[in-house]
Amino acid sequence: MGFDRVLTRNVGKPDSRKIDTYLAGGGYSAARKAVTSTPDEVVKIVSDSGLRGRGGAGFPTGKKWSFIPKNDTGQKFLCCNADESEPGTFKDRVLLEHDPHLLIDGMIVSAYAIQATRAFIYIRGEMHAAAKILEGAVAEAYARGFLGKKIFGSAFDLDITVYRGAGAYICGEETGLIESLEGKRGWPRIKPPFPAIKGLFGRPTVVNNVETLCCVPPILERGASWFASIGTPNNTGPKLYCVSGHVNRPGVYELPLGTPMMELLDQYAGGIWKGRTLKAVIPGGSSAAVLTAPECQALPLDFDSCGKAHTMLGSAGVIVMDDHTCMVDAALNVMRFYAHESCGQCTPCREGTTWVAKILNRDVHGQGLETDPDLLLDVCRNIEGRAICPLADGAVAPVASIIRKFRSEFDHHVKHKSCDLGKAAVA
Amino acid sequence: MKIDGRDVAVDKGMTVMDGCRKLGIYVPHFCYHPALSIAGSCRLCMVEVKGFPKPMISCNTPADAKYEVFTGSEMVVQARKAMMEFFLLNHPLDCPVCDQAGECDLQDFSFRYGRGFSRYDEGKEPRAKKDVGRDILLYTQRCVLCTRCTRFLDEVSGTNELTVANRGFHSEIVNAPGKRADNLMAGNITDICPVGALESKDFLFKSRVWYLHSTPSVCTHCPAGCNIKIQTKGNRILRIKPRTNLDVNGYFMCDIGRFGYKFVNDSKRLTGASRRVGAASANGVPARSMISIGDAIETVAESLASAAAAGSVAAIASPWMTNEEAYLLARIFKDCLRSSRVAMLEKNDRATDVRFKKGFTVYADAAPNARGVEDVLTAVLGGPLPTDAEVLADAQSGRLKALLFVNSNPDAAGTRVDVTALRAIPFLAVVDLFAGPIAALSHVLLPAASAAEKIGTFTNVEGHVQRLAHAVESPGQAHPEWKLLVEIYRRLGGNLAICDRPADTFAHLATQVPSYSGLTHDALGDGGRRVAAPPSPAPAGV
Structure with a gap:
């Protein structure tokens, strides 16, 4: 386990959340460096590093920043997406609770890069502790003059506000987040226009994930080529992997992008629990398609490799299921979440997710029909790609892949009116 | 831009839907309304644009001279059919007792684009009928959540009496706290509602709409001159509807005009x-x-x-x-x-x-x-x-x-x-x-x-x-x-x-x-x- 931790370097240190701890490790030098460079130089360093968004989509961060109109001299906004609510994902919370100044440092750099003088941290409502810690950290930064007017003696002003959501999953979708931040229902917007052109309060806005922003200070401190040397080509840098489910040591592990799945599970997460064998893994938070155990064997965990395996790295929420897992029940579990969290704005998601959950429910309870798997796949096809935001696609991907890859379990449920597996494994 | 093989000139700010309308090609839709902002939520106005793997909603897709658009291709027909099935999942199918029957987009679209039978086996979840305004009932279960009503009350009347409550499958239109849809333009939401959800109490159960005779005319209750349709059965006026005239009233009329027809039917009218x-005595009537x-x-x-x-x-x-x-x-x-x-x-x-x-x-x-x-x-x-x-x-x-x-x-x-x-x-x-x-x-x-x-x-x-x-x-x-x-x-x-x-x-x-x-x-x-x-x-x- 020779990897030198970057993002979690301060985690575990006493008082890791205090500004002095952060400064003692060379903190805020990135922000200092940024405000003495030009915005274009900052964008270029981050672009050169190959940093891709850690929120789920893996979109190149430098490119996202470059969409902000340069000739627009009006107000621009930076939003930090701290609405971490993807099932199986708990990496941002570690950063928020243990090293909030890393995030603030990254936000200063990023805000400077897009010339936003106003930034918000939209934090999930349930994260009481993290919100308190963040508010304290922001106050510390203000007290030192790192935030506010003319920061670090430059001509750049930046204000950061911590805004607490109310716990809706959909507010983690960037335009849902923006609507919520404006005080409205968290209904995602139709695109175009994209937030870079018309975002928060109708102004150019960038929304970046916590982990993405936390990658930025090390890039400025140690250089783009250092960052690019970590990981695999086109999938650079360190990554926080969240391992949950049927393993001996669930938790957050920082490793280079492209770390093989089995290395993560066996060497870091302590292998499958209770001496059982691996059945399936959802690699990128519950919105990703499921992988069977054989598919996991040689899979490097990075954006492109997961894409090639017809799933996604997503938020790197690695959900592990052992051989005692009923996959029909797993599908229901996932779909129930999406049906509950669907915002209800657009038709296919509002109606479709609930319908699929209802069918899965009857299947789990031995009341399914032989035709159900095909019906489910067809309804999934009718939802996928037809909705306003990616929630619907995220709801469909795991369920459709479970049906395709574990169809025999559905057939067993229909035929025997029950599951052939121990229920206890799920409970 | 080419739509169904026909060329249409692309103007700045134009959408694919605008292009279709220009050519007189009808694209079915619920949430789109020319007087309201684009919601893009019903997902019914989908068209195929060559080169794009997924159907696109025409109402929010900016027109492009390079686009080749198909409004009736296999992809579009399939997508619409699927969407119609979703719309009807929890719909009560109570057309026989619904006033909207005969002028209902949901009915028409089901007939033209739907699948004829549903694969939905689960029970329907009942939703309450609500009294949302002086003249307006909301049959919640018939609603397709197009949000035309809430957008109208937000953008046109500016009164915001209705809003969406709850989430997902449980989403429904409700009164905003403490507000009833009683403004002078409120009746318009019963017109722009594309289904039988918002109904006028005044017209409730008066007639099947196909028995009505419609005469284009002008409202007589103020000098705005709103264009109207006088809808009659026999020799009685049963309701007044606004008639679109972009030079005068746009798409709407006010409730004074809408319900002002009653004097015409009044039995106290002079008949001879x-x-x-x-x-006459000093104060008496001769x-x-x-x-x-x-x-x-x-x-x-x-x-x-x-x-x-x-x-x-x-x-x-x-x-x-x-x-x-x-x-x-x-x-x-x-x-x-x-x-x-x-x-x-x-x-x-x-x-x-x-x-x-x-x-x-x-x-x-x-x-x-x-x-x-x-x-x-x-x-x-x-x-x-x-x-x-x-x-x-x-x-x-x-x-x-x-x-x-x-x-x-x-x-x-x-x-x-x-x-x-x-x-x-x-x-x-x-x-x-x-x-x-x-x-x-x-x-x-x-x-x-x-x-x-x-x-x-x-x-x-x-x-x-x-x-x-x-x-x-x-x-x-x-x-x-x-x-x-x-x-x-x-x-x-x-x-x-x-x-x-x-x-x-x-x-x-x-x-x-x-x-x-x-x-x-x-x-x-x-x-x-x-x-x-x-x-x-x-x-x-x-």
Whole structure:
């Protein structure tokens, strides 16, 4: 386990959340460096590093920043997406609770890069502790003059506000987040226009994930080529992997992008629990398609490799299921979440997710029909790609892949009116 | 841009939906409405754009000259069919008892684009019927959540009485806390609701819509001149709907106009002519007896003529009269009575104009045609016209021997005039809809027709001349004012060439009133024509 931790370097240190701890490790030098460079130089360093968004989509961060109109001299906004609510994902919370100044440092750099003088941290409502810690950290930064007017003696002003959501999953979708931040229902917007052109309060806005922003200070401190040397080509840098489910040591592990799945599970997460064998893994938070155990064997965990395996790295929420897992029940579990969290704005998601959950429910309870798997796949096809935001696609991907890859379990449920597996494994 | 093989020019800001509309290609949709912002949520208006793997919603896809669009390809047909299945999952399928049946987009789209049977086996979840406003019921379970109503109340009326509550499958339209949809434009949400969710209490269970006969006309309850459809069954008006006219009212109308039709059906309407029997006591109402219309007109013509000979005849013209009627009245005075003492009935104002967020205005003036009547009288008789107060002062002082008072106010008690002055007139002829206080004092009373019962034109506050249409027959012996005036004119020896029909009268009027020059009823069409520049700033239309 020779990897030198970057993002979690301060985690575990006493008082890791205090500004002095952060400064003692060379903190805020990135922000200092940024405000003495030009915005274009900052964008270029981050672009050169190959940093891709850690929120789920893996979109190149430098490119996202470059969409902000340069000739627009009006107000621009930076939003930090701290609405971490993807099932199986708990990496941002570690950063928020243990090293909030890393995030603030990254936000200063990023805000400077897009010339936003106003930034918000939209934090999930349930994260009481993290919100308190963040508010304290922001106050510390203000007290030192790192935030506010003319920061670090430059001509750049930046204000950061911590805004607490109310716990809706959909507010983690960037335009849902923006609507919520404006005080409205968290209904995602139709695109175009994209937030870079018309975002928060109708102004150019960038929304970046916590982990993405936390990658930025090390890039400025140690250089783009250092960052690019970590990981695999086109999938650079360190990554926080969240391992949950049927393993001996669930938790957050920082490793280079492209770390093989089995290395993560066996060497870091302590292998499958209770001496059982691996059945399936959802690699990128519950919105990703499921992988069977054989598919996991040689899979490097990075954006492109997961894409090639017809799933996604997503938020790197690695959900592990052992051989005692009923996959029909797993599908229901996932779909129930999406049906509950669907915002209800657009038709296919509002109606479709609930319908699929209802069918899965009857299947789990031995009341399914032989035709159900095909019906489910067809309804999934009718939802996928037809909705306003990616929630619907995220709801469909795991369920459709479970049906395709574990169809025999559905057939067993229909035929025997029950599951052939121990229920206890799920409970 | 190419749509279904046809070329359409791409303008800046245009969407694929705009292109389809330009070509007359219908793309089914629920949430899209030309007067509202784009919601993009119903996902029904999907089209295929060559090169894109997924169907695109046409309402929010910017048009591009490079696009090749298909509105009926296999991908589109499949996507629509799937979406229609979703819309009907929890829909109660209660068309047999739903007022919307027959004019329901959900019904039409299901028939045209749906799959005919549902694969949904689970139970439907009932949703309550809600009373959301003075005239509005929300059958929640029929709702497709297109949010046209909430966007209308947010963007057009600016009153925000309805909103969406709950999430996902449980989403539903509800009243905003403490608010009911009672604003003066609220009725429009029952029109723009594409399904049977928002229903008018007034029309509830009155008729299946396919039995209704629809007549295009103009609203008569303020000078905005909103274009309407008068919908009738037999000889009764059952409801009024707005008719789209982008130069006048846009897509909407107000509730005063929408429910103002009731006076037309009122059983207390005047149905015959009458004359006064004996004198009135100081405050009492004289007794009356019915006479024939012919006798009444004869008496009026003779009395006006003899008073004219003495140089003391006058008329008060109603702003509910059509331009043609005002013209006939003016010609009677100019040609036959040699008088120019025709006053406009003073405006019968409600409190104030009500102006909504997006500009739609309900005017304080309750009458539709003050501007047109004034245009016509002034052009024929020369201005300035005497005021009704001046005419009544003449009456009070005994100088006036005969007065022809066209009231025709749909509000029986709505005209405010000095009744003691009316009592002093030796001969008072009144044309009216109801036996109100003015009619009660008349020596001869002629029953008038409502605007729904006659042909003619009104000129709205901005100078837009528009046609009324004959939607129902008048009750009993009631006659349109133009017919009564024509008869008076005929008996007084007027120019009969202008008398045959309102269209002829209007053509003649157009030769006399400069700004109406060249206009004919046919030229006005259903949309009307503007005879003057709109007052600045912006017009009332939405």
